[in-house]
Every structure is written in structure tokens, then in C-alpha cells.
């Protein structure tokens with residue numbers, strides 16, 4: 001930042017950047033509260049747009065998958081705008097299953113390809129995301145506050161927000177809805193309309209895949225909203241709790257190694273059993289090798305077939321073809337009587 | 342009696358066959374991967390699985406056709422957090438759909454008691470003694486086979502291809518037929534003597550390149566387009582940075598100050614173990630750069646997740662330590678011509694750098 005005036009030593013808040021990518025869609029409610037409670041100003045990178053995507057593509061090596069390239073774009077978007085960019089190393093949030101190597105090392109990749117990145121990080125490698133997280137976070141927090149009581153208070157508040165957010169998610173709300181509801185302190189029971197996205201008469205479509213893919217409208221062809229516009233009710237693989245994922249897997253010979261892969265497999269199996277689900281859309285990033293084996297699991301373990309649409313996403317996939325396929329798929333399940341399939 | 346087949350990488354079958362003989366188990370020998378193996382593997386595999394997955398599936402299929410009931414997968418520690426963790430299961434599903442059934446036995450350690458536990462369900466009478474001896478002989482052979490490759494390179498560079506090949510063939514045969522621990526020790530000494538009969542090599546005078554990356558790609562010629570021989574042909578001294586023995590390296594924590602500092606520096610680039618041989622690759626990149634090697638060739642299967650991460654990080658390592666890096670992703674379509682051109686251009690580049 002050669003032209004930036006030196007930061008005034010006065011009361012300016014530390015600006016902490018959070019890229020709108022990857023784990024943002026899972027844990028942002030927590031980070032937002034935690035860091036603002038510690039006195040930081042939380043800056044989120046812009047919504048994915050052409051510029052961010054292009055930037056991500058230009059700094060990344062070709063072999064990386066789209067979600068990581070996109071992360072690099074979001075990180076670059078923050079550089080120069082904040083004092084730190086927060087990007088955790090998330091290895092495992094559940095016993096026995098891991099995130100894919102690219103996800104685990106995503107801060108290392110960002111550091112290597114985005115020059116001048118003021119990275120701030122924490123290691124998250126625990127059986128349960130919330131139990132020993134405090135210990136991990138103390139170190140990060142020490143850059144913002146030295147008062148342990150304040151850190152602990154921020155941690156508790158952040159946990160509460162995250163839990164509330166997850167209640168909404170498990171009740172079937174989509175990311176933005178759950179985030180807004182949690183920020184307002186509403187509980188799912190307060191929602192007179194019932195769980196978001198369930199209202200209406202249209203067929204119920206299950207969207208299955210990695211949360212950071214289908215929750216980003218720019219790279220997922222605005223899938224969720226397109227479905228709703230056509231009158232569908234939408235439920236996603238995010239809505240399964242960790243326990244429900246585990247349940248499905250205890251019935252299988254052996255889980256895959258991957259947290260995200262397991263969730264995909266478990267959701268497909270679970271949604272296939274549900275009579276009210278009319279069809280399943282599976283969104284997968286092009287070249288995601290962990291997902292390629294996931295398909296073997298699905299094929300081997302699927303009890304009853306539901307109409308299944310597989311959408312592969314990459315930086316070149318044009319909207320037009322996808323929209324046509326989606327419409328055809330939608331028309332097909334809309335014609336099926338409810339409960340069939 | 343059940344028939345076993347061992348996954349193989351490079352010449353590893355020589356070691357695993359000796360192990361099997363010690364245990365008295367009946368083996369089905371898999372052909373070393375050839376074009377037919379690869380074609381079969383590709384036709385059965387999911388498109389985006391990595392090249393080694395496809396090759397291994399191909400040889401599994403050849404194995405079941407030959408009547409194997411149990412596949413032994415000696416993947417060692419590489420199994421953590423890599424597609425390999427799902428290999429066994431996925432391959433089983435795939436072949437089951439074709440009507441084949443078999444067991445998979447994964448060996449993640451060479452500790453004889455653990456190995457015994459893994460084999461017991463198939464062979465109740467096995468003793469710890471047999472297993473210990475088997476492991477020892479196999480390990481001895483593996484190390485000897487590695488020295489054969491080193492000697493082969495040295496002879497290749499000073500003498501001629503024919504002599505190097507003759508040396509390799511002779512000693513690989515000898516290692517294969519010698520099963521006694523003492524005789525193997527003696528064999529090692531004799532082999533070193535034989536090597537000393539050839540003119541000595543001064544690696545310092547040659548361009549030196551370390552080949553790092555994925556274990557399977559580096560140690561299987563058919564996958565790596567015979568990279569070591571090509572480098573020798575170009576007059577370059579190649580070093581294998583990811584040797585087979587690392588499959589079973591117990592992974593002791595770094596102890597000496599040097600090791601500690603190396604691993605700390607490596608962690609600055611790649612903080613966590615992400616499986617496969619990613620951390621070994623980063624560590625050896627730093628080590629070879631500091632030992633004054635002229636270049637690094639990073640070779641890896643196209644969709645290998647840990648190595649794709651390393652691929653993004655190595656340019657930074659190379660820039661920081663001032664060593665050129667060539668990335669060579671390989672898959673079943675890696676054409677011969679493009680591959681050779683890239684390697685040659687890289688050698689020209691480092692030659693030019695050195696002459697400055």
C-alpha cells in the first residue's frame with residue numbers, strides 16, 4: 001500500500017478482513033461476533049463478481065479447484081483494505097473425518113500466491129468444533145486484546161450467535177436467512193412463517209453439495225433462487241446436523257475420509273428416503289477429486305432412486321446450458337405426483 | 342488357501358515376494374503396470390480420480406482375474422488425508438459391481454505385531470517370529486534395491502547405458518533370489534565392490550536436479566516417463582527425493598537442530614500435514630536448494646490433491662531460495678513430446694544460470 005498514509009496512532013479500530021469464501025458460509029456468524037466484541041472492525045470481501053473471480057483465476061495455478069481460486073480472489077480483494085486477513089487452518093471439526101488437503105492448506109496457498117498478505121490464522125483441529133476452540137483462539141485474540149475476561153466473554157457471545165445460526169440452518173433456512181435471523185436474535189420458533197423456504201406448495205427440491213458452492217450465487221448459477229422463483233421449496237445438505245450425517249454413515253461399511261464428502265453422501269441417502277423430496281440437485285466443483293469418489297459411494301449405497309441432477313461447476317460453465325437442464329429437471333419433478341419417486 | 346496379491350510400486354514386488362515366502366503365503370504376482378493395466382484402469386475408474394488410482398485399479402483387476410482373494414496395500418503413512426484413504430473401499434465397490442469379491446488388507450506400519458494382527462484373520466497359525474523375519478528381509482531388500490538405483494545412475498553417467506543396465510539387472514536378480522538375512526548383508530558389500538570397479542563419478546561437476554513430488558509417480562517408470570533416465574541422457578545428475586523407504590519411515594519427530602530448523606522453515610510454507618508426501622516434498626525442496634542443487638523437478642499426478650497444493654507453494658519456495666522449479670503434472674495423456682521438451686528446456690535454463 002505505497003500511497004496509504006501511515007495509520008493514525010489514535011483510536012482507529014483494527015480492521016480485520018474475512019474472505020467471503022469457503023468456511024465463511026459455515027462459521028462466519030461466530031467470527032463476526034468474536035472479532036467485533038474484541039474491538040475489531042470486521043470487513044468482509046465483496047460478493048463474488050467478475051472482477052474477484054478474474055483476480056482469483058489470474059493468481060492461482062490452473063490445477064486448483066474453483067472454490068480455492070475464488071478464495072484467492074476474495075483474499076486479494078481484502079489486501080490493502082485491512083490490517084489482517086483472517087483465514088483459519090481448519091483440519092477437522094469432527095472425529096475421524098477431515099477436510100480436503102486444499103481446504104486445510106488454503107491459508108498456505110493464499111499466502112504463497114497473494115503477495116503482501118497480512119495473514120492471521122488459527123488452527124482448528126478438534127473432535128468437536130466448539131470444545132477446545134477457546135484455547136486455539138486465545139492466541140489470535142491476543143493481537144486484539146490482552147484481557148482474558150474480555151476474550152472469554154467474546155467467545156461465549158460468538159458461540160451463542162453461531163448456535164442460533166445453526167438452529168436456523170438445521171431448521172432449513174438458507175445461509176443469508178439464517179445469518180439475518182441470528183443477527184436479530186430470532187429463534188426458529190419465532191418465525192411465524194415456519195422454517196424459511198418451506199412455505200408454498202411447489203415440489204421440494206434438495207440441493208446437495210459443498211456449502212461454499214451453492215451458497216455463492218455467482219458461481220452456482222443462482223441455483224437456489226432460480227429454484228424458488230419457479231415455485232420450488234428448497235432444502236440443502238447444510239440442514240443435516242452432524243449427528244444425522246453420522247447416523248447415515250453408521251449404516252455403511254466405511255465412511256469416506258472427508259467431512260464434506262460424507263455430508264454429500266449422507267444427504268443424498270437421507271433425501272432419497274424422504275417421501276416429500278421430489279428430486280435432488282447435486283452441485284460439484286469440476287475436478288474436485290474427493291467428490292469423484294463420493295459418486296462411487298452414492299452409486300453403491302443408494303436405496304431408492306430419486307431424480308438426480310448433477311451440475312458440475314467450473315469457471316467456464318456457461319449459464320445457458322445449465323439453466324436449460326435445470327428447467328427440464330424441474331419440469332420433470334413437477335409432473336411427478338407428490339410422494340412418488 | 343487364500344491367495345494374496347501385493348500392490349507394487351517400482352521394484353517393490355521383490356521385497357514383498359520375499360516377505361510372502363517367509364510367511365508361507367501363496368501369492369498371485371501382478372504384472373508390473375503396462376499399457377494394458379493402464380487401459381483397464383482408466384476404463385473402470387471415475388474420470389477425476391488420480392492416475393495412480395487408475396493404475397492400481399487396473400492391476401487389481403488383473404489380480405482378481407488371476408485369482409487373488411486378498412489384496413495387500415502397503416501404503417504406509419501416506420494413507421492419511423489423501424484419496425488413498427478411500428482407495429480400497431472405492432476400488433472394492435467398483436470391482437464388486439463387476440462381480441468380483443475380495444478382501445483388502447491395508448498395512449499402515451511395519452511393526453511386526455501389527456502386521457501379524459492384520460494377517461491373523463486370514464492365517465491363524467502365523468507366528469510373530471515369521472512376521473518379524475519377513476519384515477526384516479523385505480526391508481533389507483528394499484534398501485538394497487534403492488542402492489542399485491543409485492549405482493545405476495552413477496555408472497550410467499560415467500560409463501554407458503549398457504553397462505549400467507547390466508549392473509542393474511545382475512544385482513536385482515541377485516537380490517531377488519537371496520532370502521537369507523546374512524547373505525543379504527554380504528550381498529550388499531559385494532555389490533558396493535562391483536560398483537567400485539567402475540570409474541568414480543564427481544557429481545559436483547554435473548548439473549544436479551532433485552526429483553520431488555508424489556511417491557508413486559517418482560518411483561514408477563511407466564508413470565513418470567522414465568524421468569531419471571532422461572535426465573541422465575541429458576548429462577544431469579538426478580537425485581530421487583522421495584524414496585520408497587519413506588513409505589515405512591516411522592516418521593520420527595525431528596531431533597537434531599538442523600532437522601528442527603528445516604521442519605520449522607517448511608512449516609512456514611505448509612503448516613499442516615495434508616497427507617501423501619506433501620510435507621516431505623516441501624522439506625526436501627528446501628534441503629536440496631540449500632545443498633546447492635541446480636534445480637527441482639516437481640512431478641505429480643494431475644489430480645493429486647496434496648501435490649496440487651504443493652504445486653501452488655513451490656514457486657514461492659523457489660523464489661525465496663533462488664532455485665528454479667519445473668512442475669510436471671502427469672496423467673494418462675501426458676504426451677511424450679511435450680514432456681521431453683519441457684525437461685530439456687528446463688535443463689537448458691539451469692545450465693545457463695550456472696554458467697553465469
Ligand code: SF4
Pocket residue numbers: 065066067068100101102103210260285287288289290291
Ligand atoms: S473439497 Fe473439492 S472443491 Fe472443496 S477445496 Fe477440496 S477439492 Fe476443492
